Amino acid sequence: MAMPPDEPESFPKLTERNRLLGDLLPERTCYDVKHYLINMDIDVDKKYIKGFVDISASAEENFTSLQFDLARKMKLNGVYYLDQTLKTTRKKDAVFVEFPNVNKGDNFTFRIDYEGRPLEAKRPPWDGGFVWEKDKKGRPYVSVACEGDGAGLWWPLKDHIADEPDDGATMTFTVPEELFCVSNGRLLDISSDIKNKKKSYTWSVNNPINNYNISVQLGHYVSVQDTINRNGVTDTLNHYVLDYHEEVARNHFKQAKTVIRFFEKYFGDYQWWDDGYKLVEVSYLGMEHQSAVTYGNNWDNWRGTRSWTSKYYGIVDGLLFHETAHEWWGNSVTAIDPAHMWIHEGMAVYSEALFIEDQLGYNVMVDFLLDKRKGIKNKVPIVGPRNQNYWAFGDSYIKGAWIMHTLRHVIDNDETWFNILKSFAVDNAKGHVSTEDFLNYVIHNTGYNYQIIFYQYFYTHKPPTLEYYQDGTQFFYRWDAVSGFNMPIDINVNGLERRIVPTKDIQEIEISEFSVVHIRDWEFLMFLKENLNLSKRDAS
Structure with missing residues (x-):
């Protein structure tokens, strides 16, 4: 663990874009999104998308103006409500729309037509955008990841983590006919446009979903089905992988069942069984897309694509586990x-x-x-x-x-x-x-009351430092931490565990001479500092 600087580094300077995306301004709090209907055509050759989104919402206040979000590089073709074309103003990635009077409690739906070349991810999943790749056979292999950067990179929405569509989302993607399209939830329909050599895939999510979790994956996918028995109930797992990885996936993905059972034991039921659980192979490392967890590791518990994914003693694929963990921490329980x-x-x-x-x-x-x-x-x-x-x-x-x-x-x-x-x-x-x-x-x-402990660990950059000194038959200690910090810790004295409650004042305990004292720093996040001055009565 690195020693902290005396003063923390500064947080990023607030930009106008991040103010508009981060703050829940009246133009955003005036409505609550209930459902997204997303319909887009994906031109893989041109790396271009075109379509519309219907936003169904309820009015939380009377309003005549609202904000949605769409990357400024995307072309806005129009916003429509009750057969009217509405006036819009763009500011950074925010779009402000003038509405006729909408009253508190009203349910309403408006449509946004748009198109453009979405941002291409430079280093997915850490840098957001579309991932236009080829598989090992040279065939199109497309996906998207946008956590942090925002789903507004590729479709219009109310792009704030605090507002999920209460009734889920329906996504229809029209793609080249040779590709299979995988998205969140359940596959409802596949239709063919023989003349234009395209297919349309409609997927549906019935539950609230984080905006950045809505995803699309295109490739030469095949389905790898499995079942899981949990508390006497059998559910189906329906993974999607590239056709030449079907056999390895059928074996490697079996461990997902052990992972799910662990999470249900420790953190309660998986919340999305009606939308399913699936792993979807992608060209980047992976993401926690709800009910469609993406996977791009190395099919090996010991040798992952990134070193951290291999440090689990061979018992689990670290990437598969971590992204599935977010189905509980992130997708269900959301910041x-x-x-x-x-x-x-x-x-x-x-x-x-x-x-x-x-x-x-x-x-x-x-x-x-x-x-x-x-x-x-x-x-x-x-x-x-x-x-x-x-x-x-x-x-x-x-x-x-x-x-x-x-x-x-x-x-x-x-x-x-x-x-x-x-x-x-x-x-x-x-x-x-x-x-x-x-x-x-x-x-x-x-x-x-753990308020001071939480303040030290979450709201300052410095973990506490335990200052200590052993002198003959006395062991001295105190915290170097925020005012009022009094977190108890455990020490071993001659092999026997003992609890002490240090404060910022010097304290001491009696021990036998030449005692062997070990501070159990494998249990607590802290620095240790031997300080001779603690044994002096005038120590400050």
Whole structure:
């Protein structure tokens, strides 16, 4: 773990684009999206899309103007409501539409016609956009990933993480007839246009879905079906892979069943069974597209495309596990603002640790987390500024997981801890939460106020430092941390575990001379600093 600088690095300067995308301005809060109907033609040769989106919504307030979002490089052909063409104004990636009077409580639908060459992803999935690739046989192989950059890169919508379409989405993609199209949810229909050598695929999602999770994949796909028995109920898994990977997928993807059973055990039911679960092969590493998790790893638990995907002791494909984890942490339990992205990423990595513990035992889990801890940078707090379209990635993965590991040992009661995790996931399924929501849930279920501990770990860039010194028959200690920090930790004295509750004041305990003292820093995220001055009565 890297030593933090004295002062944190600055968060990115707020741009006008991110203000418009990140803030829930009146032109966005005035309506609540209920359903998206997406219809587009994808010209693979020209890397061009053209189509329309029908947005069905309810009015939360009386309004005459609303905002939707569409990348400025995409051409807006028109916005239509009640057979009228509406006047629009564009500002960065935001589009403001003038409506006739719409009254609070009204249900309404408007259509957006658009077209253009969507942004091409330079380094998917970290840089968003379309991925226009060829498979190993030189055939078109197309996908899209847009978390962070926004779904407005390729279709018009209310592009904020806090507003999901309550009644889901219906997606129709018209593509070259030789390609198979895979999207989220269930495949409803395939129709052919023989004259133009095209096929149209209609997929449907019945549940709320994060906007960036709506996806499309084109290729020479075949279906690889499997079944899973869970609590006496049999569900079908319907994966899609390139035709020449059918055999390896049929074997490699079997582990998805073990992963799903683990998550249902620890975090409650998979929320999207009516939309299905499937893994979809893509050319990039992968993404957590709801009910259509994309996979681009190396078909090997020990040798993944990226090194981190192989550090799971051979028991699971790390990429497959991590992206499936987001079906619970990210897709079901969703951050109210991307500033709280640790709820997605930190919980996903912590789930990886718990899976290793479940399969291989506690000590192997600790080994996994100790190796992960080396990657913590401590440059900025892991919770960033809200309403600025700031996607707080970075340390949210590993540091977020380590904060959960720390909190488990602070609470020091596994029954309570695992009940908190599962009940929080169940109680907030298909909902939006913040760091404060999780804090309040922990307080309610433990009866202890962890507010200062949360502030130290989530809202400052510095983990606490335990200063200590052993002098004869005394062991001195104190926290170097924010004011009021009093997190308990455990130490070993001559092999016996003992709990101490350091504060910012110097404290001491009596020990026998020449005792062997080990601070259990494998349980808590902290720095250790030996400080001779602690043994002096005038130490400050």
